[in-house]
Amino acid sequence: xxxxxxxxxxxxxxxxxxxxxxxxxxxxxxxxxxxxxxxxxxxxxxxxxxxxxxxxxxxxxxxxxxxxxxxxxxxxxxxxxxxxxxxxxxxxxxxxxxxxxxxxxxxxxxxxxxxxxxxxxxxxxxxxxxxxxxxxxxxxxxxxxxxxxxxxxxxxxxxxxxxxxxxxxxxxxxxxxxxxxxxxxxxxxxxxxxxxxxxxxxxxxxxxxxxxxxxxxxxxxxxxxxxxxxxxxxxxxxxxxxxxxxxxxxxxxxxxxxxxxxxxxxxxxxxxxxxxxxxxxxxxxxxxxxxxxxxxxxxxxxxxxxxxxxxxxxxxxxxxxxxxxxxxxxxxxxxxxxxxxxxxxxxxxxxxxxxxxxxxxxxxxxxxxxxxxxxxxxxxxxxxxxxxxxxxxxxxxxxxxxxxxxxxxxxxxxxxxxxxxxxxxxxxxxxxxxxxxxxxxxxxxxxxxxxxxxxxxxxxxxxxxxxxxx
RNA sequence: GGCGCCGUCGCCAAGCGGUAAGGCAGAGGUCUGCAAAACCUUCAUCCCCGGUUCGAUUCCGGGCGGCGCCUCCA
Numbered sequence: 334x335x336x337x338x339x340x341x342x343x344x345x346x347x348x349x350x351x352x353x354x355x356x357x358x359x360x361x362x363x364x365x366x367x368x369x370x371x372x373x374x375x376x377x378x379x380x381x382x383x384x385x386x387x388x389x390x391x392x393x394x395x396x397x398x399x400x401x402x403x404x405x406x407x408x409x410x411x412x413x414x415x416x417x418x419x420x421x422x423x424x425x426x427x428x429x430x431x432x433x434x435x436x437x438x439x440x441x442x443x444x445x446x447x448x449x450x451x452x453x454x455x456x457x458x459x460x461x462x463x464x465x466x467x468x469x470x471x472x473x474x475x476x477x478x479x480x481x482x483x484x485x486x487x488x489x490x491x492x493x494x495x496x497x498x499x500x501x502x503x504x505x506x507x508x509x510x511x512x513x514x515x516x517x518x519x520x521x522x523x524x525x526x527x528x529x530x531x532x533x534x535x536x537x538x539x540x541x542x543x544x545x546x547x548x549x550x551x552x553x554x555x556x557x558x559x560x561x562x563x564x565x566x567x568x569x570x571x572x573x574x575x576x577x578x579x580x581x582x583x584x585x586x587x588x589x590x591x592x593x594x595x596x597x598x599x600x601x602x603x604x605x606x607x608x609x610x611x612x613x614x615x616x617x618x619x620x621x622x623x624x625x626x627x628x629x630x631x632x633x634x635x636x637x638x639x640x641x642x643x644x645x646x647x648x649x650x651x652x653x654x655x656x657x658x659x660x661x662x663x664x665x666x667x668x669x670x671x672x673x674x675x676x677x678x679x680x681x682x683x684x685x686x687x688x689x690x691x692x693x694x695x696x697x698x699x700x701x702x703x704x705x706x707x708x709x710x711x712x713x714x715x716x717x718x719x720x721x722x723x724x725x726x727x728x729x730x731x732x733x734x735x736x737x738x739x740x741x742x743x744x745x746x747x748x749x750x751x752x753x754x755x756x757x758x759x760x761x762x763x764x765x766x767x768x769x770x771x772x773x774x775x776x777x778x779x780x781x782x783x784x785x786x787x788x789x790x791x792x793x794x795x796x797x798x799x800x801x802x803x
Numbered sequence: 804g805g806c807g808c809c810g811u812c813g814c815c816a817a818g819c820g821g822u823a824a825g826g827c828a829g830a831g832g833u834c835u836g837c838a839a840a841a842c843c844u845u846c847a848u849c850c851c852c853g854g855u856u857c858g859a860u861u862c863c864g865g866g867c868g869g870c871g872c873c874u875c876c877a
Binding site: 368597602632702774 | 837839843870875876
């Protein structure tokens, strides 16, 4: 498949180095607060990438996504909460897992956390390698990376460091660095902070070292196939990851770099530091469903900014409802024999969809293919009915699409968990059926209205009445 | 100051050299006890100005507008 590589700023053919299994690392969440929907745009986009590689391209996956569970924010927040760092970050890891499940993310092969011993040791080892190769220096007990020792520094972000000029917000660090561009690998212990000592002196890891070290520890020697994350990580985080991994090993770190654009709110990016964030729970509290959010977040190409609003969330919800209504209609198709024309049309749509996804994950284009097929198949049902065999073919196609998108199955799982017991709904539908047969329409309409007030919509058809969540 | 992205129908959004996919909303119709669902019809010349080309929404240049990175951030 074709994939845009930030390293080259071009779309390239992607194949895993060994031809079989994709070794992918994606930056996860810093677990000092609940993830917001901007974070989840990135995670969902990378989930679609993972699904496409796995289910469409047929590769095996070795996918690592970390939790950053030690940094200034996690430390400060845990101290304010009066609990240990571990206990505090456990809470948000748990919350993150719940949100991921609600949003239909596939679980990945490894979710390392920075403060696990094996990982801290890997970081210290890597710092040792960097020191052996002359890339580090010490200052006040902290260890720094000396940018000047790595001529290639800046190749990912394409920053002209010689030319940092007036107007740039240059780092004014309280630490004693030789060069403003240098960054910390290991921070010396401060009073009251968690500390570890595995060979770099007592302290804690700098932010960037964890990803370099854990990626190579869990995925094996570089280059790994893909490294991904939000676009804001290009600099400094990913640039520094490259410096660390390549400085330590002398080998390329990652062949492909994939970055997901921002989610914006009104006219600015959504970020915790700006405070303009919505969590998944906020979305649910407004009466929307996680599946609708997932649909919205994948319906704009991952490399374009997406401006969130509840208005477009409602549009996404309506579109997704149409999709599941169609699939439900298919369940009732039982008439006649198979139509060869349908098989042909479905095969063509499958090919078109695959081509869209293989083209740098053109999910919006893929959705277009799906809805075109949907309309034509609806028309076919209206025109001459549809056999169970035809319906099965169509259903298979949508299941194939959804293995990549992961949104229809999610919606259906939500639908099958009604706000109150399904038995009760079925009983009321039966009562309404009898009322209608006896032409007691007032009672029939009353049942419809009551159910609607309780979040259940009814749809009558020749083959009976079906219910769905509002 | 440097680097980069974006501007397509009321809203969202693909396409990116050969004459504008799709979704949502709207209008008219078919169907229907009601309500939905569904179908049919209808609904854009692509921010502006130049240039290149037989031909540009698509390439180049210049505007205007929006956003990002150069600091923690998905």
